[in-house]
Amino acid sequence: MKPATRAAGSRQADQPLVEAARRRDVLICVGSGGVGKTTVAASIALRAAVDGKSALVCTIDPARRLANSLGLSQLGNAETRIAAEKLIAAGLPPGAPLFAMMLDIKQTWDEFIERHAPPNRREQILSSRFYRSLSTTLAGSQEYIAMEKLWQLRAHRDYGLIVLDTPPTAHALDFLDAPNRVLDFFDNEASRWLLAPALTAGKLGLQLFNWGGSYIAKTISKLTGTETLQELASFMLAISGMNESFRQRARQVRALLAAERTAFVLVVSPNLEGLDEVTHFHTLLQQNHMAVAAVVVNRVQLPPRPTDWSAAAALEPMLRDKVEATLRERHATAAQDEEAIAEIRSHCQPTPLIQVPRFSLDVHDLAGLWRTSRFLFGDDQRGHTEMD
Amino acid sequence: MVPLLDRRLLIVSGKGGVGKSSISAALALLSARAGNRTLVCEVNADARIGHLLGGPEVGAQISLLEERLWAVNVRPEEAMREYALMILKLESIYKAVFENRFVRYFLRFIPSLQELVMLGKILYHLEEKLPDGEPRFDKVIVDAPATGHVVPFLSVAKVIMDTVPAGRLSREASAMRAVLEDGKLTAAVLVSLPEEMPVNETIELGTALEQQVQISPQAVVLNAFTAERFTAADLEALRLKPSLLELAQGHALLAKLSADFREQLERELKLPVLTVSRLYQGRFGRASIEAIADQLGSMLEAR
Numbered sequence: 001m002k003p004a005t006r007a008a009g010s011r012q013a014d015q016p017l018v019e020a021a022r023r024r025d026v027l028i029c030v031g032s033g034g035v036g037k038t039t040v041a042a043s044i045a046l047r048a049a050v051d052g053k054s055a056l057v058c059t060i061d062p063a064r065r066l067a068n069s070l071g072l073s074q075l076g077n078a079e080t081r082i083a084a085e086k087l088i089a090a091g092l093p094p095g096a097p098l099f100a101m102m103l104d105i106k107q108t109w110d111e112f113i114e115r116h117a118p119p120n121r122r123e124q125i126l127s128s129r130f131y132r133s134l135s136t137t138l139a140g141s142q143e144y145i146a147m148e149k150l151w152q153l154r155a156h157r158d159y160g161l162i163v164l165d166t167p168p169t170a171h172a173l174d175f176l177d178a179p180n181r182v183l184d185f186f187d188n189e190a191s192r193w194l195l196a197p198a199l200t201a202g203k204l205g206l207q208l209f210n211w212g213g214s215y216i217a218k219t220i221s222k223l224t225g226t227e228t229l230q231e232l233a234s235f236m237l238a239i240s241g242m243n244e245s246f247r248q249r250a251r252q253v254r255a256l257l258a259a260e261r262t263a264f265v266l267v268v269s270p271n272l273e274g275l276d277e278v279t280h281f282h283t284l285l286q287q288n289h290m291a292v293a294a295v296v297v298n299r300v301q302l303p304p305r306p307t308d309w310s311a312a313a314a315l316e317p318m319l320r321d322k323v324e325a326t327l328r329e330r331h332a333t334a335a336q337d338e339e340a341i342a343e344i345r346s347h348c349q350p351t352p353l354i355q356v357p358r359f360s361l362d363v364h365d366l367a368g369l370w371r372t373s374r375f376l377f378g379d380d381q382r383g384h385t386e387m388d
Numbered sequence: 389m390v391p392l393l394d395r396r397l398l399i400v401s402g403k404g405g406v407g408k409s410s411i412s413a414a415l416a417l418l419s420a421r422a423g424n425r426t427l428v429c430e431v432n433a434d435a436r437i438g439h440l441l442g443g444p445e446v447g448a449q450i451s452l453l454e455e456r457l458w459a460v461n462v463r464p465e466e467a468m469r470e471y472a473l474m475i476l477k478l479e480s481i482y483k484a485v486f487e488n489r490f491v492r493y494f495l496r497f498i499p500s501l502q503e504l505v506m507l508g509k510i511l512y513h514l515e516e517k518l519p520d521g522e523p524r525f526d527k528v529i530v531d532a533p534a535t536g537h538v539v540p541f542l543s544v545a546k547v548i549m550d551t552v553p554a555g556r557l558s559r560e561a562s563a564m565r566a567v568l569e570d571g572k573l574t575a576a577v578l579v580s581l582p583e584e585m586p587v588n589e590t591i592e593l594g595t596a597l598e599q600q601v602q603i604s605p606q607a608v609v610l611n612a613f614t615a616e617r618f619t620a621a622d623l624e625a626l627r628l629k630p631s632l633l634e635l636a637q638g639h640a641l642l643a644k645l646s647a648d649f650r651e652q653l654e655r656e657l658k659l660p661v662l663t664v665s666r667l668y669q670g671r672f673g674r675a676s677i678e679a680i681a682d683q684l685g686s687m688l689e690a691r
Contacts, residue, residue, distance in 0.1 A: 034405040034585075272671050304635070311629050319625055322617050323632055326639050332668040360638040 015378035016352040017265070020293035021048045021161060024263045026154060026256070027293065028164045030285075031267035032277055036298040038066050039363045039372055040267050040356075041165035045098060046070075046366070047373040050087070052095030053160035056153065060103045060146060060167050067102070069365050075102035079157075090366040096160060105167075108145045109135035116245045121238040130235040134182075142167040144178035147253045154256060176257075176284050179250040263293040266351075268344060270300050270337035279347040292351045296376065297341055299358040303334035354378075390607050390660045392688050393419055395575040397514055397528050397567065399542070399603065402579035403589045404534040407611040409433075410672065411579045411664070412531035413440045414680040418688065420457035421681075424526035429510050430461045431533055431541070432502075442674030450513075458525070460513075464502040467509040503544040504561070511564050535589045542568060542601045568603055575606040580653065582613060582646040587653060594657045606660075608653050609684070613663035614642040662687045 020027060021044060029041040038059050045057035056079060059066055067075040071086040082098045110126060117125050125131050135141055143166060150164050256262060264285055268278045278295070285292050304327045312323040345353050356375040363372055374380045392398065392415075400412045409430070416428040416437075427450065430437055437459050438446040446459040448466040453459050472482050516524040532538045540547075545568065548561035568574055576597050580590040590608060597603045618636045626633040650661050664683050667676050 032405070033403075305631060308631055308635065311632055315625075315632075319622055322622065323626075323636065326617065326635055329668045330635065332670070336670055360634060360641060 016294040017044065017354065017376050018378060020263050020265075021051070021053065021377075024261050024291075024293070025160065026150065026162050026164070026259070026262040027265055028150075028166060028257070028262065029265045029267055030166050030281065032274060035267050035269045035274075036356075036363075037267045038165045039069075039369065040265065040296055040298060040376065041163045042066055042070065042100070043369045043373040043376055044265070045100070045161065045163045046092070046369050047377055048161045048163075049082075049094045049096050049098035050092050050370075054096040054098075054158075055161040055163065056099040056101065056157075056159045057163045057165065058101050058103055058146075058149065058153065059165040060105065060142070066100070069363060069369055070098075070100050071366065072100070075100055077101065077104040077107050087366065090370070092366060092370060099159070103146055103149055105142050105145055106135060108149050109141075112145065112148060116242050116249075117239070118241050121241070124238045125235070128231070128235045128238070130232055141178070141182060144182045144253075147178065147257065148249065151249070151253050151256050176288055176290075179254050183247060183250050258289050263291040265293050266295045266348070268295060268297055270297050270340045270344075272336075272340045272343065275340065275343055275347065278344055282348045282351065292348075295344060295348045295351050295353045296356060297344060297353060298356045300341065300355045301330060301333040301337050301358050303338075304330050390662065390688055392575060392577065392606055393422060393424075393527070395573060395606070396526065397511075397530070397574040399530045399532050399538075399574065399576045400579060401532040401538040401576065401593060402535060403581075403586045406579045406581045406586050407664075408534070408579050409436045409531050410440060410677060410680060411577070411609050411611065411684075412529055413437050413677045414684055415577070416457060416459075416527075416529045417441065417677060417681045418685050419527045419529065420455065421685075423456070425456050425458075425524070426527045426529065427458045427460065427513055427525040428529045428531065429513075430459070430531045431506055431510075432463050433461065433531065433533075435461045437531060440672065440674070440677050442677075462506045462509055464506055467505040468502070471505040471508055503541045504548055504557075507541065507544055507564060508560065511567055514567065535593045538593065539596045539600055542597070542603060546601070568601065571604055574603060576603050578605050578608045578657075578659075580608055580610050580649075582610060582642070582649040587649045590653065591656050594659070605657065608657060608659050608661045610646070610650055610653065610661050610663045612666040613650070614639065614646045614666055615663075616640070616643040616647065618643075 027041075027044060029037045029044075031037050041059060042057045045055040048055040059075070067073065070082050071090075072080060072082070079099045079101045082100060084094055084097075087094045087098065113125055113131070114122060135145070146164065146166055150162065153159070153162055266278065266282060266285070268274060282292060282295070308327055309324075312320055312327060314320075315323060341353070341355065354376060356372055359368065359371065363369060398415060400408055400415065402408050412428055412430075416426050419426040428437055430446070435445045435447070438444050438451075438453065441453050441457075441459075443453045444451075446453075446461050448461055448463050450458050450460040469482065510528060510530055513525060514523075514528045518524050533541050545561040545564040549558050549565065578590050578594055580586045594605045594608075597605055618640045623633065623636055623640065626636050646663075650663065653659070653661050662684060664680050667679060669676060669679070
């Protein structure tokens with residue numbers, strides 16, 4: 001750790017994340033599961049705080065590792081300040097406060113309903129099976145609620161920078177399409193069509209089977225049973241008063257994502273299997289006029305140094321064989337990574353690409369986050385500088 | 389030797405990104421090679437198994453990949469259609485009702501219905517008979533949804549039985565449940581990686597399957613395993629060569645994590661752990677799957 005290199009000097013002015021952390025106030029880390037999004041998000045926030053901009057990292061990663069790496073025993077749904085002493089002890093005196101929180105998806109949804117639902121219907125909504133399906137399994141619902149929380153934090157707090165670590169997205173579209181999908185759930189012609197008789201009657205808990213007697217309802221109920229249909233109808237009736245406030249919020253969330261001071265950081269692994277996904281994600285962000293600050297290729301394996309081979313050749317035979325086998329594996333991995341990076345680079349033009357090497361130890365403490373941030377912010381470049 | 393391949397239905401699950409599809413493909417290859425007519429099912433996923441086995445992408449229609457080996461991507465829309473047609477008998481009724489866009493919207497939000505029709509389709513193929521009365525498939529291998537989704541997927545039959553009044557649907561659910569809970573017929577295989585989160589999720593999943601779905605996992609496949617290579621004496625001998633020492637220490641760390649996580653999985657799940665070595669051969673494809681199948685084959689009793 002070298003605090004001397006901390007100041008964002010002119011050497012770094014052209015570094016994409018230095019620029020982004022300075023100019024933006026929301027950075028959203030996106031990518032598929034297991035690529036190290038959480039580590040990247042935490043490293044960016046740590047760096048911003050050390051450099052003098054107050055920062056919050058908001059994660060959804062249930063791994064205790066992030067909490068531990070920040071020196072906390074655990075993270076909750078509330079924003080927690082990382083004690084300055086802990087940062088100082090790690091040789092990283094903060095220029096501004098650093099906060100972290102772990103988003104609890106279920107709790108955030110519940111709070112959302114509590115804020116927006118008519119008081120007499122809250123309980124009915126919260127206890128419905130359909131609400132559970134909306135808040136847990138409906139594609140895009142986790143992504144949506146994470147963005148909703150982001151909007152809340154932006155509107156009601158004054159962090160210099162919020163770094164949002166998003167849920168591992170199975171399909172890139174889930175993320176950008178989330179507001180629409182959730183809107184669709186709340187406000188759909190279908191519910192009006194199916195519920196028209198009940199809505200006219202205006203009574204909740206009404207036996208809804210004036211429409212239940214229809215041909216279509218009878219046919220569906222052969223599959224689902226009539227009780228399921230009735231329960232769904234009651235649920236829709238209960239949420240039907242929320243449409244307008246929900247629509248308005250979805251528009252605000254959408255606007256925040258495309259705002260001038262918001263940018264995305266696309267975190268990827270250096271492998272070809274995920275290339276289509278990365279390209280698709282990048283294209284979608286651009287099509288939606290959302291700024292991509294950088295593509296971060298995380299955990300890149302560096303090739304062995306040429307001198308490693310000659311040094312290995314001088315070892316006694318048994319040890320030599322083992323070392324050479326390991327060098328060959330490392331070489332093969334590095335070559336694969338190199339190939340993947342070239343592909344990612346060419347598919348994500350003109351977004352700048354940043355490489356973070358694979359460290360021999362997993363990132364598990366402030367020193368590890370700081371080390372990661374040195375690559376993210378361009379103090380160290382791909383190569384052997386850090387390990388020499 | 390672990391007797392996995394004597395079950396007719398194998399359900400393969402684990403955290404996203406641990407290599408479920410590769411392990412499912414390798415198990416399917418082994419099963420077919422052992423002479424079984426084998427169907428491998430992906431569940432509403434980006435189809436990968438066809439590519440992994442060196443063939444074209446597999447769609448919603450069952451397709452023959454090679455001798456005795458078929459694959460299908462089970463998706464909710466098609467499964468719903470097949471199921472509805474089975475019940476409604478008439479295509480015209482199906483069209484009138486299910487192709488109504490309001491109805492489509494409606495069905496999407498009914499919890500469990502998608503899972504029910506997909507699981508129903510898989511179990512239908514397990515029971516399906518050829519004209520001569522022989523089963524169409526001897527083995528069905530399911531590349532199941534990832535942890536978090538797999539328990540709702542497999543417990544759908546139970547959920548339906550609990551919530552739907554007696555009738556056609558609950559009879560079907562009851563039959564499905566009997567198949568899943570029959571330990572002689574069905575086994576779950578958990579796939580993991582020697583890393584903290586995947587291992588924790590594997591342990592949670594194993595417990596949840598047993599307690600919530602009454603399906604007993606029979607084995608864990610620990611993928612990308614690194615076997616120990618460098619002894620303490622080796623590391624000592626490299627003391628004065630920092631670059632090689634770092635290389636050897638990196639390897640030793642991976643090996644230690646691999647061994648520790650294997651031990652943890654064995655201890656907490658009380659299951660055999662089959663290790664598959666990390667592969668260093670470029671893009672995943674047919675060759676990788678064959679390499680995995682060879683490793684698994686030496687640990688499994690083929691039937």
